[in-house]
Amino acid sequence: MSQIGPYVPLLLNGLLITLALTACxxxxxxxxxxxxxLARMSPRRLLRWPAGAFVEVFRGTSMLVQLFWLFFALPFFGIQLTPFAAGVLALGLNEGAYAAEIVRGSINSLPRGQHEAAAALSMSSAHKMRRILLPQAIPVMLPSFGNVLIDLLKNTSLVSLVTVADLTFRAQMVRSSTGATTAVFGTILVMYFVVSYLLSLGRGWLERRVAPDRIAPKRTGLAGAVQG
Structure with a gap:
């Protein structure tokens, strides 16, 4: 471990890039x-079909291939992305495709009576979604969104392959300079784990803050929408 001591600031700088990639x-x-x-739930085929195609393509293909396509293939169409921008796009689009199914499934899991009562009150689709469905569905989404966030953090290591100087890229540099393969990758393994654990704690805190029994006094759902 003493071999990589002088390189710790370099690894910490890479960690900052990893955190920026995760946040963006x-x-x-x-x-x-x-x-x-929401587009996949639309009654309009012009919205539903393209959204469905997007989700299936990005869930059904490798994120690494998507990253290479954004960085290496788009320039042939006159679009040149920076390594960081290509990384954020690949991460956001791929994980967003998985999270889209979380949104759709969480809203569809709500009691059917909520939909029917809103229709009986002649609420528009947008009003029903904003005032009734989303306030109840978002707490249901949070555990799965937390898993998506942690998965996204781990997948940031892929962007090192397009020269983004993230934690994994810096670790490769340190390994090349010192030859301390076990120490270097053991160190970043711990760093990734600590960040993932902190994100898990944050997710748990947020879940408790928006738990249904805490937001019940605010009258979310149909009762709150009617009174609002």
Whole structure:
């Protein structure tokens, strides 16, 4: 371990890049998830079919291939992305495709009576979604979204293959300089685990904050929408 001591600041700088990738990728994944997930529930085929195709393509192909395509193939179409931008896009689009099914499944899992009562009150689809369905579905989504976030963190290591100087890329540099393969990769293994564990704790805290028994006094769902 003493061999890599002088390189710890370099690894910490790489960790900051990894955290930035995770934050930006998750922000994009959430936008993609709600956009594609809600579009897949639309009665309009012009929205439902493209959203379904997007989800199936990005879930059915390798994230690594998607990353290479965004970074190496897009320039042939006149679009040049920076390594960081290509990494964020690949992470956000791929994880967003998985999260879109979380959004769709969580909303569909709500009691059918919520939909029927909103229809009886002549609520528009947008009003029903905003005031009734989403406030109840989001707490259901949180555990799965937490898993997506941790999976996204681990997948950030792939962006080192397109020269993003993240934690894995810096570890490769240190290994090449010192030859301390076991120490270097053991160190970053612990670093990834610590960050994942902290994210899990944050997810648990957020779940407790928005648990149904805590938000019940705020009258979410149909009662809250009617009174609002």
């Amino acid at each position: 990728g998750m922000a994009l994944a959430l936008v993609v998830a709600f956009t594609a997930g």
